[in-house]
Amino acid sequence: MPPIARPGGPVVVTGGAGAIGTLLVEALVKRGNEVRIIDNLSSGRRAHLDRLGRPDGWKLVISDLRQDGPWTDEFRGAREVWHLAANPDIRRGTEDPRLDLEHGTIATFHVLEAMRRHDVPRVHFSSSSTVYGMPTIFPTPESYGPLLPESLYGASKLASEGLVSAYASCYGTTSYIFRFANVIGPLMTHGVLFDFFEKLARDPSRLEVLGDGRQAKSYLRTEDCVDAMLFASERTHDRVNFFNLGTGDRISVREIAEKVVRAHGGGARIEYTGGTRGWPGDIPQQDLAIDKISRLGWKARWNSAGAVDLSIEEMRQSISARTR
Amino acid sequence: MPPIARPGGPVVVTGGAGAIGTLLVEALVKRGNEVRIIDNLSSGRRAHLDRLGRPDGWKLVISDLRQDGPWTDEFRGAREVWHLAANPDIRRGTEDPRLDLEHGTIATFHVLEAMRRHDVPRVHFSSSSTVYGMPTIFPTPESYGPLLPESLYGASKLASEGLVSAYASCYGTTSYIFRFANVIGPLMTHGVLFDFFEKLARDPSRLEVLGDGRQAKSYLRTEDCVDAMLFASERTHDRVNFFNLGTGDRISVREIAEKVVRAHGGGARIEYTGGTRGWPGDIPQQDLAIDKISRLGWKARWNSAGAVDLSIEEMRQSISARTR
Numbered sequence: 001m002p003p004i005a006r007p008g009g010p011v012v013v014t015g016g017a018g019a020i021g022t023l024l025v026e027a028l029v030k031r032g033n034e035v036r037i038i039d040n041l042s043s044g045r046r047a048h049l050d051r052l053g054r055p056d057g058w059k060l061v062i063s064d065l066r067q068d069g070p071w072t073d074e075f076r077g078a079r080e081v082w083h084l085a086a087n088p089d090i091r092r093g094t095e096d097p098r099l100d101l102e103h104g105t106i107a108t109f110h111v112l113e114a115m116r117r118h119d120v121p122r123v124h125f126s127s128s129s130t131v132y133g134m135p136t137i138f139p140t141p142e143s144y145g146p147l148l149p150e151s152l153y154g155a156s157k158l159a160s161e162g163l164v165s166a167y168a169s170c171y172g173t174t175s176y177i178f179r180f181a182n183v184i185g186p187l188m189t190h191g192v193l194f195d196f197f198e199k200l201a202r203d204p205s206r207l208e209v210l211g212d213g214r215q216a217k218s219y220l221r222t223e224d225c226v227d228a229m230l231f232a233s234e235r236t237h238d239r240v241n242f243f244n245l246g247t248g249d250r251i252s253v254r255e256i257a258e259k260v261v262r263a264h265g266g267g268a269r270i271e272y273t274g275g276t277r278g279w280p281g282d283i284p285q286q287d288l289a290i291d292k293i294s295r296l297g298w299k300a301r302w303n304s305a306g307a308v309d310l311s312i313e314e315m316r317q318s319i320s321a322r323t324r
Numbered sequence: 325m326p327p328i329a330r331p332g333g334p335v336v337v338t339g340g341a342g343a344i345g346t347l348l349v350e351a352l353v354k355r356g357n358e359v360r361i362i363d364n365l366s367s368g369r370r371a372h373l374d375r376l377g378r379p380d381g382w383k384l385v386i387s388d389l390r391q392d393g394p395w396t397d398e399f400r401g402a403r404e405v406w407h408l409a410a411n412p413d414i415r416r417g418t419e420d421p422r423l424d425l426e427h428g429t430i431a432t433f434h435v436l437e438a439m440r441r442h443d444v445p446r447v448h449f450s451s452s453s454t455v456y457g458m459p460t461i462f463p464t465p466e467s468y469g470p471l472l473p474e475s476l477y478g479a480s481k482l483a484s485e486g487l488v489s490a491y492a493s494c495y496g497t498t499s500y501i502f503r504f505a506n507v508i509g510p511l512m513t514h515g516v517l518f519d520f521f522e523k524l525a526r527d528p529s530r531l532e533v534l535g536d537g538r539q540a541k542s543y544l545r546t547e548d549c550v551d552a553m554l555f556a557s558e559r560t561h562d563r564v565n566f567f568n569l570g571t572g573d574r575i576s577v578r579e580i581a582e583k584v585v586r587a588h589g590g591g592a593r594i595e596y597t598g599g600t601r602g603w604p605g606d607i608p609q610q611d612l613a614i615d616k617i618s619r620l621g622w623k624a625r626w627n628s629a630g631a632v633d634l635s636i637e638e639m640r641q642s643i644s645a646r647t648r
Contacts, residue, residue, distance in 0.1 A: 094494050097433075097436075097437060097440075097494075098433075101429075101430070101433050101487075105425075105429060105483060106425070106430075109421075109422075109425050112421075113421065116421075131486075133489065133493075142469070142470055143469045143470055144469050145466070145467045145468050145469030145470070145471060146466055146467055146469070146566060147469060147471055147482075147485075147486070148485075148486075148489040148564055148566070149486050149489055149490050149493075150489070150490060150493040150494070151490055151493070151494065152487070152490045152491075152494065154486065154490060155483070155486035155487045155489065155490040156486075158471075158482060158483065158485075158486035159429060159479070159482065159483030159486055159487075161471075161472075161482075162455075162471070162472075162473050162478065162479035162480075162482035162483055163425075163476070163479045163483075165457065165472040165473055165474070165479065166473050166474060166475055166476045166478060166479040166605070167476075169457075169473075169474040169475070169604065169605055170418050170421075170474070170475065170476065170604045170605050171604075240472055242470060242472070280493065280494045280495075281490070281493055281494050
């Protein structure tokens with residue numbers, strides 16, 4: 001396959017050692033791109049990059065985007081940026097409100113400034129369904145408003161969207177904003193499946209589930225997420241291009257809990273803490289309208305149940321490999 | 325009139341020495357509130373506060389919100405905050421992209437953190453029509469999306485809205501978000517009238533107008549803006565309350581230029597630089613739907629033309645007083 005953007009110059013991927021970033025880097029390298037990964041390894045892992053093989057066509061720069069610094073040199077001559085770096089754990093942001101401001105909003109600002117300094121013409125930004133807050137329309141389209149996020153994570157995604165949009169207008173950057181559903185897959189270091197398996201490892205007799213279990217969301221496989229971004233990037237060329245990325249269906253936390261318990265041997269009792277929300281800032285109902293990306297011709301390979309099943313099976317295998 | 329919020333404790337007004345803030349402080353003091361003004365006097369002026377008379381019931385703390393600091397002590401025991409401080413000049417933000425991030429987004433974060441630390445239960449935030457970017461629906465309702473701001477100023481207002489909304493959800497703050505049309509009135513240190521009079525002072529024979537003059541926007545008088553905020557704050561009590569504030573009509577830049585030239589004696593030739601936008605980040609067409617605040621029973625005293633006429637007359641008189 002040809003390089004996805006105009007020829008010449010490497011591609012910068014921030015957060016490229018993360019669960020989504022690693023698969024994106026893999027796809028970009030396969031397409032013949034030279035990739036520069038910038039990651040502070042706070043949730044990304046160097047070991048994730050093992051799957052890329054020897055560093056022909058890619059390099060990792062361990063650096064933090066909260067401050068301007070030598071990492072911006074990697075933007076020299078770059079043809080485009082994929083800005084995926086962020087705090088990935090929504091709940092941590094409620095405990096430490098500065099986290100998403102710094103690793104989200106301020107990091108995005110520094111990335112956009114580095115692009116402006118080095119005349120990098122295209123940016124892709126990983127936003128989130130959390131910008132919609134508690135929507136009243138399901139499935140929720142990209143044109144939904146008002147955007148009143150419930151979490152500091154969502155606030156920082158909204159802030160970053162605004163920055164990306166303003167830079168497009170003021171400095172001519174071509175921009176892609178992708179609002180992700182819940183993304184699950186291998187290499188995850190947080191999230192609902194990760195939590196459930198951790199809890200069962202501590203106490204195999206019971207699984208505590210935050211909320212009443214009726215929270216229902218779309219779960220998108222990492223591979224589908226990466227595929228959708230590349231698909232849209234190749235096919236739309238407005239000044240600001242923005243898409244929901246999801247599966248078009250959803251699955252409840254209760255169903256996920258039951259699947260995990262079954263995969264774990266079936267002995268655990270599921271205990272719900274009650275209440276409609278899992279935690280302050282949680283969005284109990286999330287269902288993104290995917291008409292816009294679908295009209296481009298893209299389709300997810302896994303629906304929400306399929307994405308959850310595959311991810312549970314991977315997690316079960318990886319735990320059984322570790323404990324063997 | 326009774327104090328506007330629950331009794332006990334002073335009211336904090338950031339940016340309280342600015343064009344809007346001063347009138348707000350005046351109204352709050354008149355209603356019997358003790359007011360603590362925090363202003364860095366970057367665009368606010370100490371002289372503005374002369375109209376308040378001797379400091380019974382108010383005090384000014386000269387401080388910058390970009391850093392956490394002793395100014396946060398003023399939040400101790402406060403019953404509510406009006407957060408108006410920001411860079412008021414949209415065009416300056418394009419020249420210096422860090423300006424709106426620091427004086428907008430980061431300042432808002434510090435204000436919300438100070439509120440959290442001191443358990444201040446209510447916040448009012450001055451947002452802007454610029455969060456709508458270039459809307460495709462006129463008049464533009466509060467539920468309009470997507471929110472793709474064109475300026476870094478707009479991006480910082482959107483970022484601050486997101487923070488205000490997330491704090492309401494995570495920490496229980498009651499929040500008011502007001503999206504202002506263009507606000508004009510006395511005490512302004514920037515804006516279209518200010519620019520036009522400055523240009524005519526330099527060269528009375530010609531008035532250069534950025535763009536083609538067909539840009540058309542709502543102009544809301546400062547007094548109406550303050551009145552609408554107090555009106556809404558007294559009457560709505562959702563967790564997050566958000567309102568467009570405008571006049572329900574608009575006026576073109578061409579009409580404003582002709583009014584200014586007439587007020588100036590009529591001799592100047594108007595020259596348009598051309599193009600639909602005045603500058604990068606400019607929103608040529610702005611018309612806010614005001615159904616939501618109207619349904620509460622609020623009505624602007626001046627329409628856009630009336631607001632412009634009164635402000636031109638004030639400016640003309642103040643110039644003639646200075647040059648007499």
